[in-house]
Amino acid sequence: MTIPLHGADDRPGRPPLASPLFVTAEGLPLRLRQAGEEDLPELHRLDREVFGQHAYPYFALRQLYDLFRADTFVLDDGRTFHGYVMTGVNADREGWVLGLAIDQGWRGLGLGRRLMAESLRGLRVRGVRTVALTVEPSNAAAIMLYASLGFRRGEERAGYFGPDADRLIMRLALD
Ligand SMILES: CC(C)(COP(=O)(O)OP(=O)(O)OC[C@H]1O[C@@H](n2cnc3c(N)ncnc32)[C@H](O)[C@@H]1OP(=O)(O)O)[C@@H](O)C(=O)NCCC(=O)NCCS
Known part of the structure; x- marks a missing residue:
């Protein structure tokens, strides 16, 4: 059970990253933020929960994070992650979506769209023109x-x- 505080979409005027998108049933505000190194164990837990045997092994997630830390965003209620997105840019300046997941109980609320919008915005700012x-x-x-x-x-x-x-x-094509 969640109570929306704001529309979780990508329209102009959306809340800044620090503003909560939802508050959980326990009263914890859900925020979209860049992931830090200390977040890797929780990111790995979520990835495994959503993708099972297709989740990244911890070492691969770790190395992807080292390469693409600026492009890794999580939905964090302060205790648990409910979603993440990771993108990367290759040598041809082509962006790739490397992971997108929303925790089962949080789907259908516009959060996947919100994470993707944040990623695409960041890629566009850095001059990426194609995302795959x-x-x-x-x-x-x-x-x-x-x-x-x-x-x-x-x-x-x-x-x-x-x-x-x-x-x-x-x-x-981002143009
Ligand atoms: C795919 C996923 C990230 C979508 O996240 P979400 O937060 O539930 O999606 P949103 O609520 O932002 O919905 C955005 C759009 O996705 C589509 N969508 C989402 N759920 C859908 C469903 N069950 N059936 C059909 N379309 C759906 C719709 O186009 C929706 O737009 P609308 O609400 O205007 O109709 C989520 O279902 C998920 O984590 N799935 C498991 C992991 C996965 O498949 N990741 C992608 C790997 S490539």
């Missing part, structure tokens, strides 16, 4: 979210993440 991602072809909720942000369906790659792990590539 991969998604499981049957993941309708994620595909709808990305499509609503302007991502277009690209090629479907069989075995992209190994045997039986096909992925759909989607791309967004």
Whole structure:
């Protein structure tokens, strides 16, 4: 049970990062903020909870964080993370969405959209013009979210993440 304090969207005039997006049933304000190194264990817990066997191993998450710490955002109620997004930029200045997850009980509240909007804003400011991602072809909720942000369906790659792990590539032009 959550009580919205503000619309969790990306319209102009949205609350700044420090303002709470929601307050939890326990009265804890949910904030969107950049992740710090000390957040890695909680980030890993959430990633495992959402993605199970497809979660990043801790060492991989750690190294991605070292590369892309400026582009890692969490939804934090002060005790627990309820969502995160991580993006990175490659040598061709192409942005990649490396992880997006909202805790089961917090889905459908606009938080995934809010995290993506924050990431895309940061990438745009840094001059990134194209953003790519991969998604499981049957993941309708994620595909709808990305499509609503302007991502277009690209090629479907069989075995992209190994045997039986096909992925759909989607791309967004930020201009
Ligand atoms: C995909 C995910 C991040 C969406 O987060 P969310 O906070 O629930 O999404 P939002 O509430 O911000 O919804 C944004 C849009 O996503 C789409 N969407 C979200 N849930 C949906 C659902 N169950 N069915 C269809 N579309 C859905 C809609 O287009 C929605 O826009 P609308 O509210 O205007 O209709 C979340 O479902 C999740 O964490 N899933 C498991 C992990 C995952 O699949 N990550 C992506 C890997 S590529």
